[in-house]
Amino acid sequence: MNCKELVYLLGDYFDGSMEPHLRQELGEHIKLCDVCTNFLKTYDKTRILCRSIRCDEIPPEVRDQLKAFVVQKAREHRADIERYTTCTIEERILFARRLVDLFASGDLPPALTSIAEQHAHHCAACAPFLKTGVVPPGSIPAEVVDHLADLADELPPGDFPFGD
Amino acid sequence: MSTDRLQDDNLLLEELRAGTEASVEALFERFHGKIYSLALSILKNDSDAQEAAQDVFITVIRKVGTFKGDSALYSWIYRICVNSCLMRLRSRRRNETVSIEEFMPVFTEEGMHASLVDDWSKEVERNLLNKELGGVIQRYTDSLSEKYRVVFVLSDVEGLSNEETSEILGLSVPAVKSRLHRARLYLRERLTRYMTQGKVE
Numbered sequence: 435m436n437c438k439e440l441v442y443l444l445g446d447y448f449d450g451s452m453e454p455h456l457r458q459e460l461g462e463h464i465k466l467c468d469v470c471t472n473f474l475k476t477y478d479k480t481r482i483l484c485r486s487i488r489c490d491e492i493p494p495e496v497r498d499q500l501k502a503f504v505v506q507k508a509r510e511h512r513a514d515i516e517r518y519t520t521c522t523i524e525e526r527i528l529f530a531r532r533l534v535d536l537f538a539s540g541d542l543p544p545a546l547t548s549i550a551e552q553h554a555h556h557c558a559a560c561a562p563f564l565k566t567g568v569v570p571p572g573s574i575p576a577e578v579v580d581h582l583a584d585l586a587d588e589l590p591p592g593d594f595p596f597g598d
Numbered sequence: 599m600s601t602d603r604l605q606d607d608n609l610l611l612e613e614l615r616a617g618t619e620a621s622v623e624a625l626f627e628r629f630h631g632k633i634y635s636l637a638l639s640i641l642k643n644d645s646d647a648q649e650a651a652q653d654v655f656i657t658v659i660r661k662v663g664t665f666k667g668d669s670a671l672y673s674w675i676y677r678i679c680v681n682s683c684l685m686r687l688r689s690r691r692r693n694e695t696v697s698i699e700e701f702m703p704v705f706t707e708e709g710m711h712a713s714l715v716d717d718w719s720k721e722v723e724r725n726l727l728n729k730e731l732g733g734v735i736q737r738y739t740d741s742l743s744e745k746y747r748v749v750f751v752l753s754d755v756e757g758l759s760n761e762e763t764s765e766i767l768g769l770s771v772p773a774v775k776s777r778l779h780r781a782r783l784y785l786r787e788r789l790t791r792y793m794t795q796g797k798v799e
């Protein structure tokens with residue numbers, strides 16, 4: 435193992451995924467190489483220092499505001515549920531088609547584009563519709579319509595899905 | 599309804615779907631600290647972090663009916679949080695991020711270090727995290743591009759495993775490891791220059 439290889443493997447070394455024979459080679463190299471010793475120590479120190487910038491205390495007044503907001507929104511949401519269920523299936527299909535169309539032509543606003551891309555990563559059913567627009571949007575299966583229509587809910591409140 | 603019972607993910611989800619107020623409070627108690635700190639680590643701004651946290655809870659409450667449970671509850675919530683932060687970052691015109699290439703270590707053709715490396719790790723122990731150094735680290739992590747910063751924050755700042763980070767971001771584990779490693783190499787080099795030259799570039 436040379437210095438370059440050693441540096442390359444430092445991530446594995448610290449997350450414990452390094453194979454035993456490599457760990458041994460690394461140990462032997464370190465004994466003989468001051469430069470790598472210093473590199474390893476400062477690499478480790480960097481990780482530790484950066485963890486210490488974590489701000490884990492939420493100020494009490496922020497916490498109270500946030501809680502009041504969340505509880506209030508949850509109440510409103512319960513009241514809204516009826517409105518949601520009255521959103522017709524046709525509206526959802528139209529929405530899904532438009533989303534696939536605009537995604538394919540690159541005209542979807544960035545916020546919804548990134549939500550759609552994320553979703554495509556996780557959902558094999560929707561992925562083909564969100565790749566290149568190869569599938570005609572007229573034939574979207576019900577499951578995909580459901581998923582795509584729900585993507586709008588991930589937008590920040592007040593954002594319009596298609597930017598209008 | 600005891601709050602203890604709602605420590606269990608499935609029960610909590612069930613209650614949230616049913617829309618009970620106790621479940622909303624249990625959700626809040628369990629996750630608000632983590633959500634806020636993650637948002638603050640990514641966004642570096644209190645009011646942005648607060649707004650992002652609001653969005654996360656709204657989204658979770660709205661989407662809980664369609665959450666399939668194919669990932670752990672916390673990782674679903676973290677993913678929503680990261681997405682919400684990324685959208686805020688993108689809509690905000692950020693200061694220029696640095697190209698990390700010029701801060702990567704340099705080797706000779708034989709694979710040896712091209713220059714000597716100072717060991718400043720002891721130096722830091724002596725004057726452990728004074729305010730200035732804290733600010734410097736903030737500034738350097740802030741200069742990482744989004745691609746590296748989010749992985750770095752989840753793994754090294756929040757302390758999640760590579761597997762957890764990979765699930766939250768929808769990246770492969772090797773991709774997470776490689777981004778994390780490069781982010782650390784970058785930060786190590788910047789800290790080295792700061793420690794040895796004593797000034798922020």
Ligand SMILES: [Zn+2]
Nearest residue numbers: 436437467470
């Ligand atoms: Zn070496």
